[in-house]
Amino acid sequence: MPTLTELRVNGNKLSLNAYADRTLLEVLREDLDLTGTKYGCGAGDCSACTVLINGTPTRSCLTSVGDVAGKEITTIEGVAKNGALHPVQEAFLKEDAFQCGYCIPGMIMGLVGLLAKRPIPSDEEILSRMDRHICRCCGYPSLVKAIRRAAAQARS
């Protein structure tokens, strides 16, 4: 079985030894101890495992690690730079947009990916991106506020 020996994660080249058909999610969490990316449903339904692959929000539970060799992977651990939170993270904090917080890393990655591509997103674009992120606590009202705040910051 083909194996993978290097991944580019959060600007670093990391060594590993993983079968290429394992999921990116499992390798991030188990081999690289990057547990900020969450295992939710494991079936692509909840988006808790969202990471950026070359800037595009991607569900890591459906992605084989072999498919992302040489690509730039960004996880929730790589969003804050030198201790300074990303504006999207600030917006979620400001709105206290979490109960248990398990879905938040995926939510943030989805929104960071959207705003990087669409700095001034339309409501439709926001909805079409975030609609696939599920919050089991059903904290949607405060999540919507946080998303609006982040989008408004991007617009200003």
Added chain:
Amino acid sequence: MDNHSIPCLPDLLDDDQLIEPVEFDFGLNRRVFVQLIGAGVLITTAATPALAQRSGRGGGRPVKLSARIHIGQDGIIKVMTGKVEVGQGARAELTQGVAEELRVPISQVQLVMADTSLVPDDGNTAGSRSTPATLPAVRQAAAAARNVLLTLAAQRWSVEPDTLEVRDGKVTDPSAPRTLSYAELAQSEEVTKLFDQPPPSDSTVTPLKDWKILGTSVPRPNGRDLVTGAHRFSSDVKRPGMLRGKILRSPSYGARLISIDLAPARAASPFAGSIELITATRSAI
């Protein structure tokens, strides 16, 4: 049938009996406790950690102050509770209760939650009990700790306690003026002795009309960890020698397992050979 089944468990379970609790050795000595809690002036080993009590209901024996509250040399107040934060906000609420009673900013309070080798038995986290049961217990302990520190300062200065003020983690004598921080006061044998007993039942908590921190809206103490992925959920914790399990449910009601081929799972796993099968009837899972 796979021969790697753990002996005796399936038989036990087939009779619809519950598994006997497995005795793990989580013995915690002082050195490990210090590593986990951090150096401080009021360290004793948690006298009655939850595992030693095992009632699961809480509210059993009164908890010693030292098993509930630890004042660090850096002024950080660590509070041990068996409650679990699962998004309901218990961490924020209990932090507010301690900050209120000890007259410190919430940033000076850190909760140690749920680690049954460190914390007292506060019962299950269920039934909306954290607010009516655990918050009063934690507030009473914090109020008692404040009284201990206040009384000690009064003794040191040979003044009446009610002439002194307590705020921002310090006892102040406005007539002098002079101050002693909690951390300074806590470095005494008297405090260690007084913390080695349960809080007096008449420890008075702050009345509602004087609340400054309770009843206000505060950010979640661990909010930053939640947005950076640093927070460790239970599924993020790795323990030495930890095994993982997966439940395979039968496709139809009442079905019983006749055989299973674990070879593909072993072949796919980098830990090939360590996969074990435990069968269980529906009542056990």
